[in-house]
Amino acid sequence: MTTEAILLGLAGVLAAAAPVIFATIGETFSERSGVINLSVNGSILLSAMTGFAVAVKTDNILLGCLAGMLVGALVAAIVAFTSITLKQSQVAVGFVLALMCRDLAYFLGNPYMGLSGPRVPALSIPVLSQIPIIGPIFFRHDILTYLSFILIIIAWAWIFKTRPGLMLQGVGERPAAAFVRGARVERIRYFYTILGGALVGLAGPAYSLSIKAGWKGTISGLDGIGWIALALTIFGGWNPIRAAFGAYLFALLQWLGLVLQPSLPGIPSQVLQVAPFPLMILTLLLVNIGNTEWVERVLASLPDSTRKLVARVIRSLRATPPASLGVPFEQE
Amino acid sequence: MQKTNTRLVNFGFQIAAVILALGFTTIVLVMAGAPPLEAYKNILLGSFGTLKKFTDVLVAWVPLVLVTTGLLVTFTAGLWNIGIEGQITLGAIFTTGMMRLLQDTGLPPTIILILSILAGMVGGALWASLVGALKTYGGVNEIFGGLGMNFVATALTIYLIFGPWKRPGVGSMSGTEPFQESLWLPMFSGFRLSIWAILIAIIALVIIYFLLQGTYFGLRLKAVGKNMRSSFTLGIPTGRYMMSAFLICGALGGLAGAIQVSGVYHRLIPAISSGYGYLGLLLAMLINYRAIWVIPVALFFAALNIGSIQLPIVLKLDSSLSGVLQGALVLSVIIVDGFRQRWLKKS
Numbered sequence: 138m139t140t141e142a143i144l145l146g147l148a149g150v151l152a153a154a155a156p157v158i159f160a161t162i163g164e165t166f167s168e169r170s171g172v173i174n175l176s177v178n179g180s181i182l183l184s185a186m187t188g189f190a191v192a193v194k195t196d197n198i199l200l201g202c203l204a205g206m207l208v209g210a211l212v213a214a215i216v217a218f219t220s221i222t223l224k225q226s227q228v229a230v231g232f233v234l235a236l237m238c239r240d241l242a243y244f245l246g247n248p249y250m251g252l253s254g255p256r257v258p259a260l261s262i263p264v265l266s267q268i269p270i271i272g273p274i275f276f277r278h279d280i281l282t283y284l285s286f287i288l289i290i291i292a293w294a295w296i297f298k299t300r301p302g303l304m305l306q307g308v309g310e311r312p313a314a315a316f317v318r319g320a321r322v323e324r325i326r327y328f329y330t331i332l333g334g335a336l337v338g339l340a341g342p343a344y345s346l347s348i349k350a351g352w353k354g355t356i357s358g359l360d361g362i363g364w365i366a367l368a369l370t371i372f373g374g375w376n377p378i379r380a381a382f383g384a385y386l387f388a389l390l391q392w393l394g395l396v397l398q399p400s401l402p403g404i405p406s407q408v409l410q411v412a413p414f415p416l417m418i419l420t421l422l423l424v425n426i427g428n429t430e431w432v433e434r435v436l437a438s439l440p441d442s443t444r445k446l447v448a449r450v451i452r453s454l455r456a457t458p459p460a461s462l463g464v465p466f467e468q469e
Numbered sequence: 470m471q472k473t474n475t476r477l478v479n480f481g482f483q484i485a486a487v488i489l490a491l492g493f494t495t496i497v498l499v500m501a502g503a504p505p506l507e508a509y510k511n512i513l514l515g516s517f518g519t520l521k522k523f524t525d526v527l528v529a530w531v532p533l534v535l536v537t538t539g540l541l542v543t544f545t546a547g548l549w550n551i552g553i554e555g556q557i558t559l560g561a562i563f564t565t566g567m568m569r570l571l572q573d574t575g576l577p578p579t580i581i582l583i584l585s586i587l588a589g590m591v592g593g594a595l596w597a598s599l600v601g602a603l604k605t606y607g608g609v610n611e612i613f614g615g616l617g618m619n620f621v622a623t624a625l626t627i628y629l630i631f632g633p634w635k636r637p638g639v640g641s642m643s644g645t646e647p648f649q650e651s652l653w654l655p656m657f658s659g660f661r662l663s664i665w666a667i668l669i670a671i672i673a674l675v676i677i678y679f680l681l682q683g684t685y686f687g688l689r690l691k692a693v694g695k696n697m698r699s700s701f702t703l704g705i706p707t708g709r710y711m712m713s714a715f716l717i718c719g720a721l722g723g724l725a726g727a728i729q730v731s732g733v734y735h736r737l738i739p740a741i742s743s744g745y746g747y748l749g750l751l752l753a754m755l756i757n758y759r760a761i762w763v764i765p766v767a768l769f770f771a772a773l774n775i776g777s778i779q780l781p782i783v784l785k786l787d788s789s790l791s792g793v794l795q796g797a798l799v800l801s802v803i804i805v806d807g808f809r810q811r812w813l814k815k816s
Contacts (some may be wrong), residue, residue, distance in 0.1 A: 175612075215800075223807025228549060228612070229754055230803055236747055237796025240789040245501055247787040354787075364616050371613075411624040414617040418609060425608035 144273045146392055152278055154381075154388035155285035156181070156343035160366035161373065161380045162292045163336030167213065169296060169375055170329035171309045171461045174216045175231025177337050178363025179238025184208040184341025185359055186246035189352045192342070193254040201255070202281075202342045209338015210331050212238060217330040221323050224465045239360065249352045257281055257347040281343045285381075288336075292377035305329060309459030312466040322466045340366070361414075368417045372424055374456030383420070387413060427455035479809070486805040490797040497793055503786050511783050512776030512791070522775065524662040528733055529745075529771035532557070532725035534670040536749035537763050538677045539721030544758050545681055546714035547694035552600040552615025554746030555622035556593040556719040560726025562626060563592025565737040568648055568730070569634070578651040585652075586727040593723015594716045596622065601715030605708045611715075619746075627739055634737065644738035654732035663732040671764075673721060678760040680717075690714060722746065748774070748795065755799045770795060 160177055167174045174180075184205035192201030212234055220227040257279040266276040275286075296302040305325065307315035312322045344359055345352055365387060373380025394409045401409075426432055432451070436444050498505040516526050536553055543550040550556075567588035571581045596618060603614040631640035654663040681687040692700045693710045701707045729741050752770055756762035777791035 219804055219807060223804065223811065225803050225807045230800070232549075232551075233751065233754070233796050233799045233803070236751065237793060237800065240792030240796060241497065243789040244497065244787045244793055247501070247785075361620060364613070368613050371610075408624045408628050411620045414620040418603065418614055418617040421609045421613055422603065422607045425610075429606065429608045431606060 144270065146396065148274050148277060150385065150388045150392050151274065152282045153348055153391065154384040155282045156340035156348060157362065157366055157369065157384040157387060158285040158289065158381050159343060160337045160340040160363065161369045161384055162288055162377050163209070163333035163338075163340075164366060164370045165292070165333070165373065165375050165377055165380055166296075166305075166336070167330045167333030168370060168462055169305050169309045169459055170326045171312065171459060171464065171466070172217060172220060172326055172330045173227045173231060173463050174213055174330060174334060174337070175228055175367065176212050176216060176234035176238060176363075177366050178361065179235040179242070180209050180212045180334065180337050181341045181344070181363045181366075182242040182357070182359055183212070183238040184338040185345040185357070186242040186249065186341070186352050188342030189254055189345035190246065190249050192346055193249060193252055196255060198255050198257055198346055201346055202339060205340075205342035205345075206335040206338040209341070210335040213330050213334020213337070214327075216334070217327050220465065221326050221330075227463050235363065243354055246352050246354060250354050251351070254351060255346065256350045279347055281339075281347055289377050289381045296377065306459075309461060312461050316466075326466070337363075337366075365413060365417060368421055371456060371458070372420045374424065375459060387416075390416065423454050424456040427451040428457065482805050482809045483802075486801040487798070489801040489805065490794065493797045493801070494790070494794045498790070501786065503784055508780065508784060508786065508790065511779060512773060514776070515779040516772035516776035521660065524657070524660045526768065526771045526775045527667065528661050529743075529774055530767050531666045531670045531728060531732075532743075532745045533749060533752065533767040533771055534763055535673055535721050535725040535728070536745050537752045537767060538670075538674045538760070539718035540749050540753045541677060541681065541758055541760055541763075542690070542721075543714045543718045544753055545687070545694050546690050546711055547697065548604070548711060548714060549612050549750075550597070550600070550615060550715065550718050551612050551747075551750065552597060552618045553718065553722045553749060554742050554744070555615070555619035556596045556722035557726040557729070557742040557746050558619075558622040558626055559596040560589035560593035560723025561730045561737055561741040562622075562629065562726075563595075563723065564589035564727040564730045565629075565634070565645065568652055572648065572652060581652060582654065582731060586724065586731060589727025589730070590720040590723045593721070593726060594719040597715040597719020597722070598712065601712045604715075605711055622742075623739070626737065626741060630737060630739060642739055644734065644736045647736045652731070653735050654728070656732070661733055663728075666728045666732045669724065669728065673724065674760065674763055677717075677721075681760070686713075751795055751799050755802055 160181060164174060164177060187208045188201040188205030191204040192198055195201075215234060216227065216230055219225045219230045259277065259279050260283075262276040266272040268276070294302075296305060304315065304320050307318070308320055308322050308325045312320075316322050340362075341359075344357075344362075349358060351357075366384075369380055369383040369387065372383040391413060394412055398409055436448055436451075439447065495505045498508055515522060517523055536557065540550060540553060564585045567585040568581065571584065574581075600611055600614045600618055603609040604611040607614075630642075630645055634645045636646045654665050656663045681690070689700070689705050690710055690713075692703075693705060693707050697707050700710075725745060726741060729743070730737060734741065748770060752763070752766055756766050773791040773794060777788045780786040780788050780790060
């Protein structure tokens with residue numbers, strides 16, 4: 138493999154991770170406020186289809202992206218309304234929406250199958266794109282990929298460095314305490330769930346207008362990505378930077394799978410395509426196992442020096458969800 | 470008097486949910502530029518129009534009943550067994566494997582069939598036990614563990630169909646080589662429907678109904694589902710109960726897969742689970758986990774699935790319309806129930 142091909146491949150990894158980052162950070166916002174939006178998988182498919190259809194009809198990429206975000210926000214608004222106002226099970230509503238939005242995408246997207254449509258143009262950044270190695274990897278993308286870079290930083294700074302971000306954390310961890318301090322818990326939850334949904338909805342057009350341009354129905358290859366994004370939210374420990382790291386790792390492994398395919402002729406391509414899923418289980422196992430009771434028991438029985446080392450490894454991997462994730466807020 | 474009043478009100482809310490779902494689906498149809506009434510008529514004719522079509526509905530009804538029955542057990546334990554889809558698939562794989570192993574041994578076909586179906590149940594339970602172990606001992610949420618295992622199960626099927634179990638010559642998406650007719654579940658002549666499949670589904674439902682309603686095990690399982698921490702404090706081995714729920718549900722999912730192989734397709738095909746697992750989850754939610762409603766509502770869902778098959782041919786619409794309607798129904802029921810509870814609180 139030439140250096141050129143490797144640079145191109147790595148740049149491709151950054152671009153392919155962009156939609157996953159939109160979805161994962163969107164979900165991180167939502168879950169930080171205490172609401173699990175399980176509909177992501179269907180939401181991405183429906184917004185990908187809608188974004189593509191609108192872009193084809195209007196020949197306007199921006200409108201396509203906005204339509205996708207609107208779809209994601211609407212789906213999230215249903216999750217927010219049923220769980221915050223009506224106090225129904227978030228998991229149930231999210232799961233139904235995940236399935237229904239997928240079927241809706243296939244049903245309404247039927248006339249747009251296989252059409253050719255507009256595509257987000259590449260935008261090399263002058264000067265910076267000429268830097269050796271760094272230029273080709275980071276500065277020869279389309280605007281959506283640059284947006285994903287910026288979003289990681291903004292989301293992280295917002296959650297951890299601003300007052301509203303602190304409020305958001307409070308609402309997810311101890312809503313009663315945040316309420317006493319003047320936070321309007323339900324309104325904040327609505328806001329971040331819908332905002333998160335809009336970001337999830339941007340992931341759709343980021344596929345259908347850029348990474349995997351077009352709409353191909355059931356063979357679009359988008360089914361399953363939403364579930365990966367949900368798992369990455371956990372893997373990321375509800376921190377945008379760690380979540381983005383997970384998304385890049387995921388995209389890198391997918392690329393490696395493609396590159397390695399020719400040297401593994403005995404394995405059908407469908408088998409390598411599912412490689413992310415066992416990996417997803419493994420990563421979830423790594424970040425969760427520290428929370429189980431038997432691990433603590435085993436740790437206690439180890440000799441001191443080993444225990445400290447193992448405990449440190451486990452602790453560095455461990456991710457604990459916001460304390461009131463999925464719990465409705467009852468105002469006294 | 471008061472009681473009949475609440476009943477009437479509840480019934481009113483249920484009707485409202487159905488109207489909401491139909492209204493939504495009609496809007497979707499109009500958006501797609503399709504004549505709604507024509508579409509509904511086609512679904513109806515496509516499912517109950519002829520005897521052949523009605524038996525097709527029953528063919529779909531069997532796995533749906535088995536899967537939903539299994540899910541009642543996991544839902545009782547407070548678990549979301551989304552991995553059911555993979556458990557159906559593994560049931561189908563194990564059944565196919567056992568049949569391939571025994572088909573040339575000269576054993577009586579009945580014995581081979583029974584052993585293969587049992588193998589299917591073992592396969593489903595085994596796959597479910599992985600999700601259960603990940604949940605109980607690894608802290609991995611069963612939704613993600615289950616989903617991951619579903620994708621792995623599909624890949625395994627495709628690997629087997631194109632690899633070790635491929636047809637003589639070259640493997641194809643049409644599946645493995647069909648089994649000889651003596652290894653098919655006995656069927657009504659001219660139809661794909663087997664009376665044994667229907668009986669198995671009904672027996673499974675009855676057994677699970679009594680297990681959940683009339684036994685100590687069922688009672689404790691309910692306690693685990695309602696409040697895991699207090700059950701644990703009261704001395705119920707919660708981990709073991711959750712694992713049992715997964716094993717029972719997996720075995721029933723595996724049974725559904727076994728019947729798909731031995732009674733419907735007579736071979737292993739790539740999409741052997743046909744989405745019945747996810748549909749079963751929707752169904753269980755729709756009937757609010759009450760076993761007596763499984764039979765009629767599964768029939769309705771199966772009819773929607775079979776009826777929508779002819780939509781692409783007649784009206785050039787995608788057959789996923791049935792999924793839209795099924796999802797809309799469950800969503801409406803959840804939303805309307807939320808309003809009902811608010812209304813009850815106020816009055």
